[in-house]
Amino acid sequence: MPCPHFRLRAMEAELLLATNNKGKLNEYRELLAGCGFRLVTPSDKGIVTEVAETGNSFADNAALKARALAKASGLLTLADDSGLEVDALGGEPGVRSARYAGDNATDTGRIDLLLRRLETVPVGKRTARFRCVIAIATPTGQVKFAEGKIEGLISLAPQGRHGFGYDPVFFLQELGKTMAEIAPKEKNHISHRALAAADACLILKDLK
Numbered sequence: 401m402p403c404p405h406f407r408l409r410a411m412e413a414e415l416l417l418a419t420n421n422k423g424k425l426n427e428y429r430e431l432l433a434g435c436g437f438r439l440v441t442p443s444d445k446g447i448v449t450e451v452a453e454t455g456n457s458f459a460d461n462a463a464l465k466a467r468a469l470a471k472a473s474g475l476l477t478l479a480d481d482s483g484l485e486v487d488a489l490g491g492e493p494g495v496r497s498a499r500y501a502g503d504n505a506t507d508t509g510r511i512d513l514l515l516r517r518l519e520t521v522p523v524g525k526r527t528a529r530f531r532c533v534i535a536i537a538t539p540t541g542q543v544k545f546a547e548g549k550i551e552g553l554i555s556l557a558p559q560g561r562h563g564f565g566y567d568p569v570f571f572l573q574e575l576g577k578t579m580a581e582i583a584p585k586e587k588n589h590i591s592h593r594a595l596a597a598a599d600a601c602l603i604l605k606d607l608k
């Protein structure tokens with residue numbers, strides 16, 4: 401007799417996670433686990449699409465990615481555009497967070513550039529926030545949004561091995577640790593993405 405759990409999962413509709421970022425994917429697998437969809441990736445579906453992130457806001461770029469992949473796959477699709485805003489840099493790198501040190505740069509390269517640009521900025525003026533905007537698109541092009549943010553300080557040097565991107569230099573004052581020093585489960589309780597995903601989950605449950 402087939403396992404009842406298997407039968408339940410087989411009935412769940414698919415939700416495409418439109419991202420090429422493994423760090424985001426890992427986080428969403430946990431964050432969206434109870435939202436009633438079977439999560440699939442572009443590579444699961446054999447879809448290779450690089451969407452040009454030409455928007456001026458996280459919301460515009462999230463919608464561009466979600467719409468393009470929903471159209472290509474015929475599936476309900478969730479995309480995330482996120483990044484770091486540093487007050488002393490007038491909000492940079494912002495929507496350019498992934499491309500901050502050039503198209504082929506690594507996380508380490510981006511962090512090095514950020515720390516160099518902040519070399520003369522004292523600790524008290526290194527305020528920053530991570531923002532995340534989620535766009536959920538239907539194959540017919542309708543889009544709903546959810547968003548979240550978390551405040552922190554840019555540290556003087558990288559610390560910690562968890563997470564991805566700018567996590568090693570994002571210092572959480574209340575915890576006295578960087579985002580890369582806390583366990584993935586803990587990040588998934590407090591992060592910009594966790595807050596956005598909680599709202600996205602309500603939207604998804606509504607769409608079922």
Ligand SMILES: O=P(O)(O)OP(=O)(O)OP(=O)(O)OC[C@H]1O[C@@H](n2cnc3c(O)ncnc32)[C@H](O)[C@@H]1O
Nearest residue numbers: 419420421480481482483484497498564565566567
């Ligand atoms: O567009 P996709 O394919 O989803 O992947 P991406 O890495 O290009 O993602 P974005 O365009 O949204 O760029 C966001 C960048 O901001 C940074 N970032 C976003 N969320 C982060 C987080 O939780 N921790 C650390 N850095 C983060 C990281 O460098 C990302 O590459």
Ligand SMILES: [Mg+2]
Nearest residue numbers: 420453481498
């Ligand atoms: Mg991107």
